[in-house]
Amino acid sequence: MPRQIVLASRPSGSPTAANFLLTETDRPELADGQVRVRNLFMSVDPYMRGRMNDVKSYVPPFRLGEPLEGGAIGTVIESRSPDLAEGDTVLHGLGWRDEAVLPAGSAQRVTVIAGLSPSAYLGVLGMPALTAYVGLLDIAALKPGDVVFVSGAAGAVGSVVGQIAKIKGCRAIGIAGGPDKCRALVEEFGFDAAIDYRAGNLRKALREYAPGGVDVYFDNVGGEILDAVLTCLARGARVVICGAVSQYNESQVRGPANYMMLLVARASMAGMLVFDYEDRYPQAMAELAGWLRAGKIVSREYVVHGTVGDFPQTLLMLFDGVNTGKLVLALDGS
């Protein structure tokens, strides 16, 4: 029988096994217009932690006793819709389960590209890449020559931020944890430089790589890194608040104590959500695919092979910073 993961209790701090329950479900008859999808890849994203809390946010919280959700790539195995056929590869929002039943209109058929895993639609051709694109071009209004800092730079969003910045004629400096990630930023993703925040003296390193200050800071982590970057803003800097992965498991969020540097630098800090920019998706997707074909951006994934029951541990890997590139759970384990 297909299995799914249900939210058993709300985590306080880091999620634990006790917060999740792996359950079996029956396999209901499809209604007209529905499809049944066997999931192949499930997206593992930081925002999922926020949805486990019972607070009003930009998406409703996950509900206790109900299966969790998230981006997934799967194969249509049964269809009662003329719009999708058996064998189609689709992107949809019902991850955390082996099989999903949903209206055909809620699944998007994707073109499998030779030499590229379909999971790319969860990463370099998916939401993370669109987030990077919109955040840099629409929110930060990136200009050639800008000095761009990005935190969580080795992650799904951050790695694309740096690559787009380079394509647009900017200087891209990534902040990540550990020498391996930093090496990947420069050697694989083409950043101009990488700063290992674990190596100490972060502010000194930031200044060294941006003596004239940072024009655009794309923040995925919050906490002490955000505070450090705020001390290095160039006049008129734009700070894009995309995430705060360092804070998601904290009961007390650390606010940016250096926020008054926004005044000193006449800078601004804006929160963004990619969902607001759906009208930009077609152009963004076309550009991203073109850059990928031209070798100007690379797709890197950290694929965990397992079963749906491995999802909770895989999510924890994200907060431990295990992955370079997009973290994906491939349902090909036993």
Add this chain to the structure above:
Amino acid sequence: MPRQIVLASRPSGSPTAANFLLTETDRPELADGQVRVRNLFMSVDPYMRGRMNDVKSYVPPFRLGEPLEGGAIGTVIESRSPDLAEGDTVLHGLGWRDEAVLPAGSAQRVTVIAGLSPSAYLGVLGMPALTAYVGLLDIAALKPGDVVFVSGAAGAVGSVVGQIAKIKGCRAIGIAGGPDKCRALVEEFGFDAAIDYRAGNLRKALREYAPGGVDVYFDNVGGEILDAVLTCLARGARVVICGAVSQYNESQVRGPANYMMLLVARASMAGMLVFDYEDRYPQAMAELAGWLRAGKIVSREYVVHGTVGDFPQTLLMLFDGVNTGKLVLALDGS
């Protein structure tokens, strides 16, 4: 002999008498192009506290052993410039002293308006009002119908923020400390409502007065009030960071722990400095004077009568929240 106040030591926390030294100076001969001004009114402003610290900011720190500076209104008592004559009333930057010697070009002659103290050029016709004007119209891009919150609402900047918001067809809600200030906000300054942050349950009160959320928040105080307002932002809200008077005497600044609400609300937070908008001054001054004449804005000052030696205690009154309206030290005491 004229007297002045010298920075004797840098305060840690609230300034004390030991940080200041009242000294007598000689009365130097004027050089060509200089004027001697006898100060009548000295501006007492929150930003002065920041300049007492030895940190890089938007203005250089005050220097140890040298006289402090600040806005002042005075009378020219001696002139070696064709541009200013004895008896002229001028606005200039050398407060904290009985007499100032400066190039005529560094002093601005002001027109004394019948029925209005010349100290209005330190308040409702001066920097605080220009700050309110530029912050609302240029930084926050105020639109009719916006719900505007302002903290430090009874102060020199805040009281003008609310009045301009009303002129522009917005709903103005002030946050201030104590029932007297709150009454003044509504009865004198024409705010739609006032919230006493000392009365407790700030978030509940904020929601009550802005059930649909706050479109523009003009922040003069930082700290817990900023954090509370961040939870009440309307979609697309603009937060203007003008000051953080609650934090200036703190060794550890409290960063806004709720800054991720910028993301939830797709809001932005921008730092502003009025000095960047000099090209806006002529229009702003003309409009402010027109509104004042038409009775659409009122000038309210809290005038301490004393001598230059009273400046340090007067500055502390600002942090104690004693004043409603612009705090000024009039040098007419004995």
